[in-house]
Amino acid sequence: MSGPLLRNRWFVGSVGGTFLLLVFSVFVGFVWLPSAQDDSLFKGLLNSICSAAGVPRSWLGEASAPVTSPVKVSEVVMTPTTLDGPASSGAVGRGGTLALRCTMCHGLRGVSNSQTPTLAGQYASSIYKELRDFQSGARVSAVMAPFVADLHDQDLRDLSAYYASLPRQQSPATQDLQSAPDVVATGAPMRNIPPCGSCHGRLTAKLGVPWLELQPRDYLKTQLEAFARGTRRNDTSAQMRNIARNMTTEEIDASVSYYTGGQ
Amino acid sequence: MIYNKRLILAHFWLAFALFGVAILLGEWQMFIRSPLHGWLRNADLYYRSVTAHGTVMGYVFPTLVAMGFGYFISEAALGQPLVGRRWAWAGYYMIIVGSVAAVVPVAMGLDSVLYTFYPPMIGNAFYYIGVVLVVVGSWVWVALMGINLYVWKRAHPGAPVPLAMFANVAGAYLWGWTAVGAALELLFQILPVALGFATTINAGLSRVLFSWTLHAIVYFWLMPAYIAFYTIVPRAIGGRLYSDSMARISFALFLVFAMPIGIHHLFADPEVGAGFKVVHSIFTAMVAVPTLLTVFTICASVEIAARLRGGKGLFGWVKALPWANPQMLALALSFVMLGFGGAGGLINMSYQLDSTIHNTQWVTGHFHLIFGGAIVIMYFALAYDLWPHLTGRALLNLRLVHWQLWLWFIGMIVLTFPWHYAGLLGMPRRMAFYDYTAPGMFAEGVSVVMSTIGGAMLVVSAALFLTVLIRNHSAARVDPEPFTFSRAVHEPVSLPWALNGLGLWLGLMIALTITNYGYPIVQLIMTPEGRVPPVFVGGKP
Structure with a gap:
């Protein structure tokens, strides 16, 4: 140049x-x-x-002011770090002590013999979210509300850590995806139903969502029907209400049977 | 004279072997989501396959072809042994290690994040580290291409740089700069979260950084094909390149206009202002200039060959072309696919029209037609042209070569035309299954079956391609004439500085990156509320 x-x-x-x-x-x-x-x-x-x-x-x-809901809605924001904190060491021990009040329904080691959820090995994030919702009234239960009313946030975290640390029951071999009902493995795309397994286990898991395997039959069915009727509404973005409402009775029965291991 | 045949063959063979495996995954995906197969019980298998197919076909395969071809050009065009041979091998091994590190966790189901990463989805860190290694391995090549040209220029002051090397280094620098976007995304956004050092990720910023890479990477894939258009085809069909300067201007313009256009991939993203989308849309349109320059120059070069062979008349010369020559055939088929693919691309790059096909199967159809069709068919052609020079053996199966090229062309049309159509009907992309029993989805089912048939033809064609190359290694030994590139009608004696080096065009490339990406990137960095928690796949709940 x-x-x-x-x-x-x-x-x-x-x-x-x-x-x-x-x-x-x-x-x-x-x-x-x-x-x-x-x-x-x-x-x-x-x-x-x-x-x-x-x-x-x-x-x-x-922008107009946000609309306030006439009913109580869940205020829990779950992130991968929600349960991290300075007091996370020793949480299992403290939770074990607190859990004495839970044993009459949820079993000595978190395995329920009545129609209440089995908590052993459940994700801490899921237990914590439900406890907070019981406390705030976003999830309504006449039985649970008095048990959690006087607990501090740290108590809820400790309880969650304790139950998450207990050994999960062994799933029966029949519970693989090949034998799973369609709604569990594939959902129904045209009815906006994603596969149950994509959040609740077998395919993948999502934060704050419970692992459903080996939960009691009556409990699962009651909850699905409550979502469908709209009487349970602590699913943050109404995702379970929208799914359950679009499920047929047969699909509800099939998915419940699958997750309860055919009990 | 080719000095490092083993190095070049190693790159090509690894590229084509991976291609041979990944194409099977692609056809499997097509079959799985067609009505010919029931719904997958474990949809994750599909997403693993998409991740592996895309990673190999998008990142590893074209990079290795560009590298192998680049080393070849450096030695053949400059007439000097490759400087930095050990570094070249080091880069090659880095790509092997990176590919293994990336593909193993994908196969294990730990990284079904698709090859475009999709933050805030986060998978196992090994996948991202593997991709980074592949990129770093290819940067060794970028540096070596620059160094080899520099060494040659010092030994030949003032002499015109051979066109093939000019274009090759343009492609290398383009890749070097465009890969920076994805590298920044991986190193500063995704890996800190995947390794547990950070708990939130700025998904919008990550997507903008990825778009920096996402479109220019297409022109990096395209460079070897365009180099073959300009420097191999005219020689192979017995003609001359119509204009050496036009070729240089085309490559320079690709360097300038490939970069500042990536936000057209984000037309539906809310985190980028509409003004920048319009600017990127207009700059995308500018890519038509070097593309049409190329079509014109190559058609003129081909006409020269035809007239030298006695072709007459306004269009009668077309008959005089050497259609039996694989280079001629590949060029013609490539141009047809480039024409259709380019026409479809006009829809994608238009801010308004894009909304009708955004994230539908149209988009996958489009990039398969352009990359898998127009570009990859030229990868085949250049392999056919180079192979005898690399192995010293004759490439005799011309009939098989013809079958292969035609089958690739027809297969690609049968694959992608119905694919575009399914997109127009609104069929979303990246889903493992579709409910074809639903009213109104029957037509989509038919088109996916057609695409599956097209894909099967491509698998057969790929097998033929590999067969031709493998057979060559045991064919009769020949002593091929020294390799030459096309000669121009007017061969350059002295070139203006702007066409004998890349400085001006690199400057424009970087300046336009700053004007078109600077503000959106800074704005997103300054938006801490854009940071969101990751969604882990395949492991932690």
Whole structure:
């Protein structure tokens, strides 16, 4: 290359052309198209540029106040770190002591002989979320409410850690995916029913969702029907209500039989 | 003169062997989600397969082809042994280790995150580390290509850089820069969470960084095919390249316009402002310029060959072309697929029209037609052209080669045209099964069955391709004439500095990356509320 850059036709042509193209496309994207919208947000040059850049200046100002629910809804936000904390060491021991009050229904070692949930080996995140919901009233139970009313948040965490640490019962061999009913393995895509197994075990697990294997039959069926009727509503985004409502009676029976190991 | 035949063959063979395995996964996926097969009881198997197929076909296979071809070009075009041969082997082994590290956890079901990563989904760290190793291994090649050109330029001051090497280094630098986006995403967003050092991830920022890589990677895949268009086909069919300068300008423009356009993959994403989407849409349209320049130049070069062979008339010369020559056939089939694929791409790049096909099967159909069709058929062609020079043995099965190329073309059309159609009907992509018994989904079922048949033809074609190459290794020894690239009608004697080096174009590439990506990236970094908890797959609840 010889001579100053600005006299070089290759430099001037390529850089100048690219710059003009950039100016043109910025004008189209940030000024022309936004101002062609008949929308109060895009009135004025600064407004249209800011909106096009993804920095709206007045959206929140126009938003109406959030609607408050007439019934109690779950306030638990589960993240992978919700249960981490400075007091997580020794939680199992403290939880074991607290759990003495739970044994009459949930069994000595978390395995229920009555129609209450088996808690041994259940995910801590799931137990914690349900306990918090019982406490707040988002999940209604005349039996559970008095038991959790006086517990601190740390107590709930300790209880969850304790039950999660107990050994899970062995699943029968019949509970593989090949023999699972369709609703468990594949769901029903056209009715917006995802496979039960994609959250509740066998396919994958999700945070805050219970492992359902070997739960008592009556308990599972009652809960599914409560979701379908809308009398249980502590599923945060109404996902279980929407699923259960779209399930047929046969599908409810089949999925319950599968998870209870055919009891 | 090719000095490091083993190195080049090792790259090509690893690429084609992995391709041979991954294509089986692709056809299996097509079959599984067609009405010919019942619903998978464990849908995760499907997502494992998608992750492996995409990782091999998108990252490992084209990278190895570009690397092997790049080493070949460096020695054949510059006429000097490769500088940094040991480094080249080190990069190669890094890619092997990376591929194994990535594919094993995928097969175990620990990383069904699909090859586009999809944060906040997080899988086992080994997968991401494997992908990083593949990228780092390929960066060794990027550096070596730059160094080899530098060494040659010092020994030949002022001499015109051979076109093949100019284009090859353009492709290498393009990859070096475009891979930075995904590398930043992996190193600063995904891996800290996968390794347990961080508990939240900025999903929007991760997606923007990935889009930095996501579109320019397509032009990196495309470079070997375009180099074959310009520097192999005209020579192979007995013609001359119509214009050397036009070729250089095309490669330079790819370097400039491949980068600042990736946000067209994020048209439906809320975290990027609409203005940037329009800007990226307009810049995407600019890619038509080097593409059409290439179509024009190559058609003109082919016409020269035809007229040299006695072709006459306005279009009559087409008959005089050497259609029996695999390079001619591959070029023609590639252009047809490029034409259809490019036309479909106009829909994808348009901010408004994209919404009709966004995340439908149209998109998968589109990139299979462009990459699997127009580009990969040229990978076949260049392998056929290079093989005798690498093995010193004759490539005799021309009939088999013809069958292979035609079968690939027809298979790709039968695969992708119904695939586009299914997308127009609204069929979403990336699902393991569809309820074809539902009213209104019958037509989608028919089109997926057609695609499955097309895919089967591709599997047969791939088997033929590998057969031709394997047979060559035991064919009669020949002494091939020294390898040459196409000669231009007017061979460059002295070139303007802008066409004899890449500095100007690299500068523009980086400047446009800053103007088109700078603000969205900074804005997302400054948005801490964009950080969300990860969703772990295949392990922790």
